[in-house]
Amino acid sequence: MSLNKYQTFPLAKNSDLFKNEIENNENTNISIDWIEDAIEKKYIKYYDCKYFSDIQEIGTGGFGKVYRVKWKNSEYYLALKTFKDPDNVTIKEIVRELNFQRDVDHHNNIIRFHGISKSVNSNNQMKIDSLVMEYADGGNLRGYLKEHFNNLTWNDKLNMALQLACAVSCLHSVGQ
Numbered sequence: 556m557s558l559n560k561y562q563t564f565p566l567a568k569n570s571d572l573f574k575n576e577i578e579n580n581e582n583t584n585i586s587i588d589w590i591e592d593a594i595e596k597k598y599i600k601y602y603d604c605k606y607f608s609d610i611q612e613i614g615t616g617g618f619g620k621v622y623r624v625k626w627k628n629s630e631y632y633l634a635l636k637t638f639k640d641p642d643n644v645t646i647k648e649i650v651r652e653l654n655f656q657r658d659v660d661h662h663n664n665i666i667r668f669h670g671i672s673k674s675v676n677s678n679n680q681m682k683i684d685s686l687v688m689e690y691a692d693g694g695n696l697r698g699y700l701k702e703h704f705n706n707l708t709w710n711d712k713l714n715m716a717l718q719l720a721c722a723v724s725c726l727h728s729v730g731q
């Protein structure tokens with residue numbers, strides 16, 4: 556099964572002006588409204604968590620736990636970056652991450668953003684549960700090098716260094 560990539564955000568809301576407005580605005584509701592609007596217009600794909608199965612914790616990051624899940628009945632794995640109880644700062648970080656993902660989504664060496672899973676909180680307001688990402692099945696680079704370093708040729712190492720430099724250069728080009 557192949558999942559669509561929703562790379563583009565609403566054009567009118569895609570400008571740097573709007574991006575700054577969102578990121579600098581104290582009002583969290585504007586960020587929430589923006590995400591809800593993008594989901595409604597299908598610029599961001601919404602993943603219903605009832606279709607996640609075979610859920611396995613794979614790591615912990617700055618936002619919260621990261622899980623590997625299967626989507627619907629496919630053999631296809633996704634990574635979920637979850638948020639326990641996103642406060643105002645986290646919600647702004649999520650919007651920042653969404654904008655940032657949009658800018659780098661074309662790059663082969665950067666994990667794809669697929670969408671969002673959400674629920675409703677006690678105030679009947681949308682609550683973002685997780686970012687749904689491409690699952691990297693090769694583990695992290697440190698682990699990979701630990702296990703395989705001695706078997707890598709200079710060509711392999713050069714290729715890896717090139718891919719890393721390419722990805723970092725792309726991140727720098729969008730101000731990260």
Ligand SMILES: Nc1ncnc2c1ncn2[C@@H]1O[C@H](COP(=O)(O)OP(=O)(O)OP(=O)(O)O)[C@@H](O)[C@H]1O
Pocket residue numbers: 613614615616617618619621634636666688689690691692695
């Ligand atoms: N897409 C993914 N596929 C596979 N494993 C992942 C994926 N994303 C994260 N992980 C695992 O979860 C761990 C935490 O990832 P995460 O990106 O949340 O943390 P981070 O590196 O601290 O970044 P951030 O500061 O953005 O939260 C990683 O070290 C990795 O082992």
